[in-house]
Amino acid sequence: xxxxxxxxxHDITEPALAGTTETMVLxxxxxxxxxxxxxxxxxxxxxxxxxxxxPDVGFxxxxxxxxxxxxxxxxxxxxxxxxxxxxPLSNNLCYALAVEKLMQVEIPERVQVIRVLLVELQxxxxxxxxxxxxxxxxxxxxxxxxxxxxxxxxxDIFELVSGxxxxxxxxxxxxxxxxxxxxxxxxxxxxxxxxxxxxxxxxDLLTGNPIWLERTVGVGALDGKAAVAYGLTGANLRATGVPxxxxxxxxxxxxxxxxxxxxxxKNGDIYDRYRVRMAEMRQSVLICRQAAERLRxxxxxxxxxxxxKVAPPPKSEITHSMESLIHHxxxxxxxxxxxxxxxxxxxxxxxxxxxxxxxxxxxPKPWRVHFxxxxxxxxxxxxxxxxxxxxxxxxxLIASLDPVLGEVDR
Amino acid sequence: xxNQIIRDRLQAQFPQAILAVSERFxxxxxxxxxxxxxxxxxxxxxxxxxxxxxxxxxxxxxYLGRTPxxxxxxxxxxxxxxxxxxxxxxxxEDDPHVPSLTPLYPTANYQERETWDxxxxxxDGHPSLQRILMPDDWxxxxxRKDHPLxxxxxxxxxxxxxxxxxxxxxxx
Numbered sequence: 001x002x003x004x005x006x007x008x009x010h011d012i013t014e015p016a017l018a019g020t021t022e023t024m025v026l027x028x029x030x031x032x033x034x035x036x037x038x039x040x041x042x043x044x045x046x047x048x049x050x051x052x053x054x055p056d057v058g059f060x061x062x063x064x065x066x067x068x069x070x071x072x073x074x075x076x077x078x079x080x081x082x083x084x085x086x087x088p089l090s091n092n093l094c095y096a097l098a099v100e101k102l103m104q105v106e107i108p109e110r111v112q113v114i115r116v117l118l119v120e121l122q123x124x125x126x127x128x129x130x131x132x133x134x135x136x137x138x139x140x141x142x143x144x145x146x147x148x149x150x151x152x153x154x155x156d157i158f159e160l161v162s163g164x165x166x167x168x169x170x171x172x173x174x175x176x177x178x179x180x181x182x183x184x185x186x187x188x189x190x191x192x193x194x195x196x197x198x199x200x201x202x203x204d205l206l207t208g209n210p211i212w213l214e215r216t217v218g219v220g221a222l223d224g225k226a227a228v229a230y231g232l233t234g235a236n237l238r239a240t241g242v243p244x245x246x247x248x249x250x251x252x253x254x255x256x257x258x259x260x261x262x263x264x265x266k267n268g269d270i271y272d273r274y275r276v277r278m279a280e281m282r283q284s285v286l287i288c289r290q291a292a293e294r295l296r297x298x299x300x301x302x303x304x305x306x307x308x309k310v311a312p313p314p315k316s317e318i319t320h321s322m323e324s325l326i327h328h329x330x331x332x333x334x335x336x337x338x339x340x341x342x343x344x345x346x347x348x349x350x351x352x353x354x355x356x357x358x359x360x361x362x363x364p365k366p367w368r369v370h371f372x373x374x375x376x377x378x379x380x381x382x383x384x385x386x387x388x389x390x391x392x393x394x395x396x397l398i399a400s401l402d403p404v405l406g407e408v409d410r
Numbered sequence: 411x412x413n414q415i416i417r418d419r420l421q422a423q424f425p426q427a428i429l430a431v432s433e434r435f436x437x438x439x440x441x442x443x444x445x446x447x448x449x450x451x452x453x454x455x456x457x458x459x460x461x462x463x464x465x466x467x468x469x470x471x472x473y474l475g476r477t478p479x480x481x482x483x484x485x486x487x488x489x490x491x492x493x494x495x496x497x498x499x500x501x502x503e504d505d506p507h508v509p510s511l512t513p514l515y516p517t518a519n520y521q522e523r524e525t526w527d528x529x530x531x532x533x534d535g536h537p538s539l540q541r542i543l544m545p546d547d548w549x550x551x552x553x554r555k556d557h558p559l560x561x562x563x564x565x566x567x568x569x570x571x572x573x574x575x576x577x578x579x580x581x582x
Binding site: 005006007008010011057058061063065066067069070101104228229230231242244249250341342343344346353355357359367368370372376377379380409410 | 437463519537
C-alpha cells in the first residue's frame, strides 16, 4: 500500500506537482477558528483541491511528561487534567489506574461505580463540545447552543463533586478526592432523565438535514484496514466498522458488568463518525443509569481504598490516632513508593484509546510517564482523508476527528 | 488467549532473539535483541493465527546510569484476539539507534518522531525523522534525564551580555 504516507511540513516545501500544474502552499492555522486549538496545517493546493495536508503540532507543548517526573505520584496527577482539557476525569482515571496497577491496590466497588458514572458523564460532555463545534464549523449555529445547555448541566455535576468545573483532579490514586455529596444522585438522575430527549433534539436538527448530509456523507471515507494501520481509535475507528472498544476488549473499573453496546459505522466517513458518537452518547446515558442504580443500592461507604500506605486517613481519625497522623504526614511529605517496574494501562477516553505507561524506580516520584494520546495519533489519518477534497471539507474533517490540542502536544 | 502460547511460539521461532520474558501483572513483556526487532515484529504482524495488526503504543525510557541507557517500549495489540504484547529493545548511549517500525505500521510515524524529539533515540529507516513537539532549532532532547527541568534566567542589564552569548537564538 503506497497510500499510507504521513507527510511532514518539510515535505511540502517541494510541491508534489511541480512542473505539471501550478500549486500553492498555504498555511492553515495555528490561529484558525476551525482547527480547534493551535493546530497548523501546511496545505498544498491545486486551486481549491487539497493535494497534501501536513499537520504541524507542538505549539501547545508544555512538557507535562517531563514535569511529572519531578513531582510525587499524587502531585503529578494534577498535570493530567491539563492534557485533554475536555475530558480531565478520563485522564485522571487512566493515570490512577496505571499507578494502581503498579502498586496492586484494591479499589472498593463503590469507588469503581462512581468512577464509571463520572467518566461516562465526561464522555457525554466531551461529545457535546465536539457536536457543537463540529456543527458550528459547518455553519449550523443553533446546535452549539443546545449542546452547551446540557454540557453546562454536566459541568455543574462536576462542580458539585469536585469544586471545579474543568480541572477536576477528582479521581485520585486509590480512590476519589472526597466522597460525593448527598445531592449527587438526584442531580445525576435529573440529567439522565432529560438526556435521551435532548439527544433526539440534536438528531432532529442534523441527522436528516439535507445541508448536513451534503457536507458529511461520503466525505473523508476511510476503510477499516487503513484506519488500523494509521492507529486511529475511538469513534473514528469504529465508524469504519472495526468494533474495537477498550471497555469491551480489556475491561477496567468493572465495565464488564455493565450492559451496553458498541455502536459501529460502515463507511468511515464524517457522517458515520457523527452517527457513532451520537449513539455512544445514548449508550453512556444507559451506563450512567445503571451506575446510579448501583450506587443507590450500595449506599454510603468508602470513597478511597482502606490501604493507608496509598490514600490518606480521614481527618477525623488523625485527631485521636497516632498512626493515622504518621500516615498522613508521610504521604504528604514523602509520598508512597511503588515497587520497581513498569505498567501500561489503556482506557477508552472520549477521543479513543488513551494509554498510560508508568515506570517506577522505587522512589516516590515516577521515573517516566508517557501517555499514548489518541488525538495525536488520529491526526495521522488526516492527509489520507483530505487528499483530493476541497478545503471546505478539510474544516469538516478536522472537526470530525475531534482532536484536542492540549492532548496532542502535552 | 494465553500469554503462555505466544511465549512458547516466540521462543520456538526466535530462540536467540529473546533476552528476557516477564509476565508481571498478567502482561506479557519480551525484551529482544535490537538486531532481531524487525524480524520478530514482522513475524508477529503476519502470523496466520494471531496477527498483531495494531501498534498501540511506542515510546522510550531513559534509564540514566544503567547500561544500556535507552529502552524503546512497544505495545502491539491483536484486534481479533484482543491480546496485547509488550516488546522492549535497548540501545546504548553512544549508539542510540533502533530500527524503525514505520514501514510495518504507519501509525509508528508520529510516535517515533516524538521519541526521537524528546529522547534522542534514532529510528533507522524512518521516512522523515524530524522534530514534532519541540521547535526545529531546539538544541538537545528535553525528556532525557540529564536535561535540566529548565527555567530561563531572566536577562537584566547587568547580566544580559552573558545570557545572550549562550542563548540559542532562532536562525534566520
